[in-house]
Amino acid sequence: xxxxxxxYLAFPFVQNTLIVGVLIALCxxxxxxxxxxxxxxxxxxxxxxxxxxxxxxxxxxxxxxxMPFILAVTIICAVILLKSGRNSAVKGDAxxxxxxxxxxxxxxxxxxxxPSSSNISGDVCTTLFGSTSILTLSENDVRLCVIxxxxxxxxxxxxxxxxxxxxxxxxxxxxxxxxAKLCNVFTAVITAVVIVLSMKLAGALLxxxxxxxxxxxxxxxxxxxxxxxxxxxxISVSCALAGMLVSIxxxxxxGSTIAAADMIxxxxxxxxxxxxxxx
Amino acid sequence: xxxxxxHNLSAGYTTPIISGxxxxxxxxxxxxxxxxxGSGKSTLMKTLLGLIPPLSGSVKIHAGAGDVGYVxxxxxxQKDFPASVSEVVMSGFQGRLGLRPFYSxxxxxxxxxxxxxxxxxxxxRKSYRELSGGQRQRVLISRALCAGRKIMFLDEPVAGxxxxxxxxxxxxxxxxxxxxxTVIMISHDTESSMKYATRVLTLGRA
Amino acid sequence: xxxxxxxxxxxxxxxxxxxxxxxxxxDVDLSKMNGVMAYSGLFNVMCNPPAYEGKIIKVKGFCDSxxxxxxxxxxxxxxxxxxxxxxxxGVDFVLKSGKYPKxxxxxxxxxxxxxxxxxxxxxxxxxxxELM
Numbered sequence: 080x081x082x083x084x085x086x087y088l089a090f091p092f093v094q095n096t097l098i099v100g101v102l103i104a105l106c107x108x109x110x111x112x113x114x115x116x117x118x119x120x121x122x123x124x125x126x127x128x129x130x131x132x133x134x135x136x137x138x139x140x141x142x143x144x145x146m147p148f149i150l151a152v153t154i155i156c157a158v159i160l161l162k163s164g165r166n167s168a169v170k171g172d173a174x175x176x177x178x179x180x181x182x183x184x185x186x187x188x189x190x191x192x193x194p195s196s197s198n199i200s201g202d203v204c205t206t207l208f209g210s211t212s213i214l215t216l217s218e219n220d221v222r223l224c225v226i227x228x229x230x231x232x233x234x235x236x237x238x239x240x241x242x243x244x245x246x247x248x249x250x251x252x253x254x255x256x257x258x259a260k261l262c263n264v265f266t267a268v269i270t271a272v273v274i275v276l277s278m279k280l281a282g283a284l285l286x287x288x289x290x291x292x293x294x295x296x297x298x299x300x301x302x303x304x305x306x307x308x309x310x311x312x313x314i315s316v317s318c319a320l321a322g323m324l325v326s327i328x329x330x331x332x333x334g335s336t337i338a339a340a341d342m343i344x345x346x347x348x349x350x351x352x353x354x355x356x357x358x
Numbered sequence: 359x360x361x362x363x364x365h366n367l368s369a370g371y372t373t374p375i376i377s378g379x380x381x382x383x384x385x386x387x388x389x390x391x392x393x394x395x396g397s398g399k400s401t402l403m404k405t406l407l408g409l410i411p412p413l414s415g416s417v418k419i420h421a422g423a424g425d426v427g428y429v430x431x432x433x434x435x436q437k438d439f440p441a442s443v444s445e446v447v448m449s450g451f452q453g454r455l456g457l458r459p460f461y462s463x464x465x466x467x468x469x470x471x472x473x474x475x476x477x478x479x480x481x482x483r484k485s486y487r488e489l490s491g492g493q494r495q496r497v498l499i500s501r502a503l504c505a506g507r508k509i510m511f512l513d514e515p516v517a518g519x520x521x522x523x524x525x526x527x528x529x530x531x532x533x534x535x536x537x538x539x540t541v542i543m544i545s546h547d548t549e550s551s552m553k554y555a556t557r558v559l560t561l562g563r564a
Numbered sequence: 565x566x567x568x569x570x571x572x573x574x575x576x577x578x579x580x581x582x583x584x585x586x587x588x589x590x591d592v593d594l595s596k597m598n599g600v601m602a603y604s605g606l607f608n609v610m611c612n613p614p615a616y617e618g619k620i621i622k623v624k625g626f627c628d629s630x631x632x633x634x635x636x637x638x639x640x641x642x643x644x645x646x647x648x649x650x651x652x653x654g655v656d657f658v659l660k661s662g663k664y665p666k667x668x669x670x671x672x673x674x675x676x677x678x679x680x681x682x683x684x685x686x687x688x689x690x691x692x693x694e695l696m
Contacts, residue, residue, distance in 0.1 A: 086593075086596070087597070087601060090592075090605065090608075091608075092604060092605070092608040093601075200650055204650040204651070205650070205651065211600060211603060211604050211607070211646055211651070214600070214601070214604035214607075214608075215604055215607045215608060215611070217611065326600065327600075327601060328598075329598065330597075330598025330599050330600045330601065331600070332600065333600075
């Protein structure tokens with residue numbers, strides 16, 4: 080098996096897959112902690128459907144590189160949905176549901192009425208489930224993913240204390256003079272970017288697994304925000320790596336394999352939490 | 359010396375719940391704001407703090423950025439939040455970060471002393487969600503002490519506490535007041551508020 | 565004199581036999597990979613032709629063929645399907661010698677990857693290919 084693995088690893092496209100996959104898993108897990116704690120776990124799904132719709136629209140309009148358009152549309156929707164902070168959770172979940180399902184429907188409709196490729200179901204399948212999209216990245220894709228991931232991680236570390244403060248108590252933060260509204264907009268933009276990137280790894284339908292499971296697993300056992308953030312990142316990267324390696328060796332679709340790894344890890348941490356007597 | 363003053367203040371979200379309020383609080387005062395539900399106590403406090411803009415009139419707080427502390431009502435999201443006590447208390451210093459990403463050693467030491475002041479130093483590594491109601495309030499007061507030591511706003515600090523813990527909480531707040539802190543507190547409990555307060559503001563329809 | 569001559573003959577014969585038996589090793593061997601990886605591998609090759617120009621590529625898939633009325637020629641390709649059976653990718657091949665397989669047969673083809681012009685368009689194919 081080690082021999083088979085080294086055969087695969089000799090290919091540049093496989094090396095790219097592993098590097099980009101790990102970086103995406105890292106970013107989405109950091110973001111996942113914040114989103115789960117603000118009760119926005121469904122945002123991943125909602126925004127990925129918007130991105131799918133944007134992708135279909137980009138194909139119809141005829142963009143050769145659709146990434147900037149998809150990022151722009153997804154960022155705008157993320158800001159609209161997330162900008163009111165805590166209040167959004169009450170008014171916003173209906174908005175997310177409507178936006179999400181409309182984008183999916185319109186996107187699929189556009190792809191069928193204005194077909195820009197000969198294999199619609201194939202493209203849809205790959206985009207929704209991420210079976211081979213991470214294995215077929217172009218040079219541009221790889222560069223973009225690496226840069227955006229690096230920027231996301233650096234910004235997260237730089238604003239870590241403020242992110243914690245606003246997530247824990249937005250009212251108190253505003254009273255202290257922290258610009259909580261700006262913080263929320265900023266989180267929304269980063270969320271959109273990470274979601275669009277994660278679609279390449281796990282597909283639009285499975286993104287939530289990538290974003291939500293590592294954070295939930297970490298919270299079962301760890302008790303401080305720092306410990307939860309760091310362990311969420313480690314869990315996510317390990318599951319992504321394990322999932323990708325299994326997928327490469329066994330020929331299973333990448334997105335589902337990673338999601339399955341995340342689920343197994345959650346079960347393990349759930350049991351550990353019970354044994355350790357955590358509430 | 360005046361700590362807080364308002365001129366003809368009308369406060370509310372879209373329609374005024376409070377109108378024409380002229381208030382003047384001196385440094386070292388212990389002001390208790392009481393009134394029935396819906397009379398606008400929290401709204402008034404948020405307007406004084408600058409969280410909600412006044413509908414008309416003005417609010418002036420004679421204090422700098424690092425002088426005001428706020429203990430808001432606890433919300434649902436926090437009950438399950440994975441954060442250690444020291445992380446919560448440290449977040450009181452967020453207003454002083456400026457362009458710095460991390461807290462300084464001096465700020466860490468100040469947080470330690472705030473926790474000792476509130477008798478929760480031994481809980482610093484514990485998780486916030488594992489604490490009792492009374493312990494959580496002490497943590498939030500420590501956090502407010504980190505944010506500012508001259509004026510402290512407290513919104514229903516004894517809500518959800520048993521009578522023993524509530525008595526203890528009032529005693530702690532009174533101690534802070536005797537040390538020179540201006541206290542502005544919202545409380546339903548008129549009896550206890552009369553015991554310690556130097557001034558009382560009652561809101562509601564006449 | 566006779567001994568030296570016999571030695572020379574044996575050495576020459578050994579070279580002849582060894583070179584006849586020496587297998588050409590492919591630069592890119594997709595035939596041993598599972599469905600997902602082989603598909604992705606070929607996809608990457610077809611998306612980046614200059615990087616693979618001149619390389620020996622070995623592919624396993626099923627045979628397909630089309631007839632172009634304009635040129636009057638038959639074109640043969642080896643086609644792969646990805647693991648989830650939703651996408652296909654193929655590459656043309658031109659045999660060095662011998663009969664072409666039937667459409668639908670499972671084949672393993674090894675040939676030199678090259679780009680070529682047919683009219684105004686550039687295509688890719690495996691040339692000097694052999695069926696294995």
